[in-house]
Amino acid sequence: MRYQQDLQVSLRDRLRRLLVSDCEDAGHEVRLVTGWIEQQPALRAILAEAERAEPDLDHDGLGSALLHGGGGLSRSFRWPSQTEAGRASLIWHLMRRIAAEDQDGAEGTRIVINYTRAISSHTNMNDMCREFAERILRPLFDYLDERVGAESSVLYTLERYVRRVEWFERDDLYQRYLAGRQNGEAVYDLDLRKFLFSEGINMPFSQAKSASGLSDVLTDLDTDDPFIGEVKLFDADNHGKRELAAGLNQATQYAQDWAKTTGYLVTINLSGRQIELPTDGPKGTWPPYLEVGGVRVYLITVRALPVPTASLQGKPRPVSVTREDLVNPDA
Numbered sequence: 001m002r003y004q005q006d007l008q009v010s011l012r013d014r015l016r017r018l019l020v021s022d023c024e025d026a027g028h029e030v031r032l033v034t035g036w037i038e039q040q041p042a043l044r045a046i047l048a049e050a051e052r053a054e055p056d057l058d059h060d061g062l063g064s065a066l067l068h069g070g071g072g073l074s075r076s077f078r079w080p081s082q083t084e085a086g087r088a089s090l091i092w093h094l095m096r097r098i099a100a101e102d103q104d105g106a107e108g109t110r111i112v113i114n115y116t117r118a119i120s121s122h123t124n125m126n127d128m129c130r131e132f133a134e135r136i137l138r139p140l141f142d143y144l145d146e147r148v149g150a151e152s153s154v155l156y157t158l159e160r161y162v163r164r165v166e167w168f169e170r171d172d173l174y175q176r177y178l179a180g181r182q183n184g185e186a187v188y189d190l191d192l193r194k195f196l197f198s199e200g201i202n203m204p205f206s207q208a209k210s211a212s213g214l215s216d217v218l219t220d221l222d223t224d225d226p227f228i229g230e231v232k233l234f235d236a237d238n239h240g241k242r243e244l245a246a247g248l249n250q251a252t253q254y255a256q257d258w259a260k261t262t263g264y265l266v267t268i269n270l271s272g273r274q275i276e277l278p279t280d281g282p283k284g285t286w287p288p289y290l291e292v293g294g295v296r297v298y299l300i301t302v303r304a305l306p307v308p309t310a311s312l313q314g315k316p317r318p319v320s321v322t323r324e325d326l327v328n329p330d331a
Contacts, residue, residue: 027102053085
């Protein structure tokens with residue numbers, strides 16, 4: 001989760017730079033910030049999802065409205081979007097447009113004049129620049145900050161679930177699993193959903209229907225945005241790497257069905273061995289994740305097998321799982 005927290009701090013810092021930049025540097029600063037956003041996979045995923053919020057929205061409409069607006073029209077300016085996601089998408093396209101103009105050599109002062117005359121009655125160029133950053137650009141950064149924060153909250157909840165099982169519930173859950181082994185996955189699935197509910201996620205569902213089938217965990221997290229998670233057992237025997245690959249594929253497909261860019265694969269590790277998972281993210285960041293088909297799937301592992309104390313466990317025998325194992329198991 002440190003990655004998400006650092007990303008939020010960086011977002012606020014980039015916004016601050018836009019708010020305090022001199023008008024002559026405005027276009028260049030927008031280009032630098034735009035380039036930085038394009039290098040952040042998490043932000044790209046959020047923006048890709050936002051672009052689908054209003055399919056009929058003219059994403060160049062904001063730039064055209066500002067570019068061709070008359071002076072002193074600040075009271076009549078209206079956003080052409082109907083949702084926060086749609087507005088964020090409009091701003092993102094505008095920033096890319098400004099970045100391209102700066103790349104082509106347009107002067108910063110001319111860029112400020114072009115895009116502020118429809119919203120500002122100021123005559124001081126720096127005041128116009130700040131008003132533009134505050135009124136037009138800031139909603140994008142607020143939206144991204146909120147979405148990154150929501151993702152962090154989900155990961156924090158799942159991290160608490162991992163600790164709860166490993167510290168307090170492992171023996172009890174395992175006994176229940178043994179008592180109904182043929183349907184053992186349901187034991188852990190139900191436990192996870194009950195935990196999500198107790199943590200304030202009000203609508204967790206088991207195997208909710210979507211176009212691709214049945215999702216193990218689906219909840220709206222108090223919003224219209226579904227949280228999509230898949231629960232899989234791993235025992236390095238009957239439930240092995242192919243089981244995890246199936247879970248990754250299912251989480252990806254469910255996310256695509258719901259037009260979302262984030263999914264979660266919760267692996268219940270009953271092998272007694274450490275699972276070494278691949279990641280497309282920074283090395284050492286928890287949890288690992290893979291980017292597949294425009295969806296980021298976080299890989300959460302729960303050590304669910306009761307084991308002897310560390311001094312009696314013997315030599316570690318980790319199970320190495322590669323990206324190819326999960327993404328292309330038939331190769």
